[in-house]
Amino acid sequence: MINTYQTSLAPPPVPPRLNRSHPVLIPAPLPSPGHNKPLIRFLVGVVVLHLLLSVGGFIYLYTEKMEKQSPQNPPSTEGGKAAFHSAEKQETFYKALAGMVVLSETADKATSGYLQWDTNHSVRRNINYFYGSWLTVLQSGDYYVYSRVTFSKGDAVNPLTSRIMLRKSKTEKEKIVMQAYCSLGSHPGKSSGLCTATQGEVIRLEKGNQLGVWTENLSLVSYTEGATTFGMYQL
Numbered sequence: 496m497i498n499t500y501q502t503s504l505a506p507p508p509v510p511p512r513l514n515r516s517h518p519v520l521i522p523a524p525l526p527s528p529g530h531n532k533p534l535i536r537f538l539v540g541v542v543v544l545h546l547l548l549s550v551g552g553f554i555y556l557y558t559e560k561m562e563k564q565s566p567q568n569p570p571s572t573e574g575g576k577a578a579f580h581s582a583e584k585q586e587t588f589y590k591a592l593a594g595m596v597v598l599s600e601t602a603d604k605a606t607s608g609y610l611q612w613d614t615n616h617s618v619r620r621n622i623n624y625f626y627g628s629w630l631t632v633l634q635s636g637d638y639y640v641y642s643r644v645t646f647s648k649g650d651a652v653n654p655l656t657s658r659i660m661l662r663k664s665k666t667e668k669e670k671i672v673m674q675a676y677c678s679l680g681s682h683p684g685k686s687s688g689l690c691t692a693t694q695g696e697v698i699r700l701e702k703g704n705q706l707g708v709w710t711e712n713l714s715l716v717s718y719t720e721g722a723t724t725f726g727m728y729q730l
């Protein structure tokens with residue numbers, strides 16, 4: 496019988512075995528001392544470059560900061576001012592105000608009472624009218640409230656008085672917040688004299704508060720344009 500498993504031919508060469516004593520994936524050829532020098536030079540170069548960039552960056556940022564702080568640098572301070580102004584403008588745009596023109600139709604009322612305002616010719620923002628004589632606050636805040644009431648006739652008995660009245664709401668009783676007086680002198684009955692009672696004050700107002708101008712005798716008031724006015728603006 497012929498043994499087919501045996502042959503006289505030499506066995507095929509065994510592929511070279513990997514030497515397991517050394518790691519396979521990290522071949523670590525011993526670097527020769529001649530290869531080390533360029534690498535060290537490169538690393539030193541990188542470190543020096545990094546150092547130079549850091550120092551340069553620091554100097555740049557430092558001088559930039561000093562320039563911004565310095566008042567002798569017009570471009571940056573003007574830019575800051577412009578930004579500040581635009582912010583301020585935007586803020587004031589939404590603040591409440593009212594500037595009232597007196598209505599002359601009340602001139603013949605020979606009684607005490609509240610001045611009526613010409614709602615068609617008055618300036619108003621974020622403030623409501625209430626029956627022509629009251630202003631209703633819509634935004635709580637500090638307001639500068641003022642009035643100027645000019646009298647064209649004197650009163651023999653009472654001093655010429657104007658009062659700014661406040662009520663917490665339309666159903667509550669009003670109270671005096673400011674009052675001003677003026678006098679026509681020793682001849683109260685004379686029709687040629689004029690005097691103006693002016694008042695203004697900062698008042699804390701809450702939403703819903705109402706303000707009006709009261710005077711002792713509405714027929715004594717001058718209804719000349721600009722002589723009698725009432726207004727307020729939010730601070």
Ligand SMILES: *[C@@H]1O[C@H](CO)[C@@H](O)[C@H](O)[C@H]1NC(C)=O
Binds near residue numbers: 605607648649
């Ligand atoms: C108001 O003034 C007018 C004009 O001086 C006068 O006739 C009238 O009696 C006064 N009314 C009051 C309530 O004092």
Ligand SMILES: *[C@@H]1O[C@H](CO)[C@@H](O)[C@H](O)[C@H]1NC(C)=O
Binds near residue numbers: 615
């Ligand atoms: C405001 O104007 C309207 C229309 O022109 C008018 O009907 C109204 O009476 C005016 N109101 C006042 C207070 O003058």
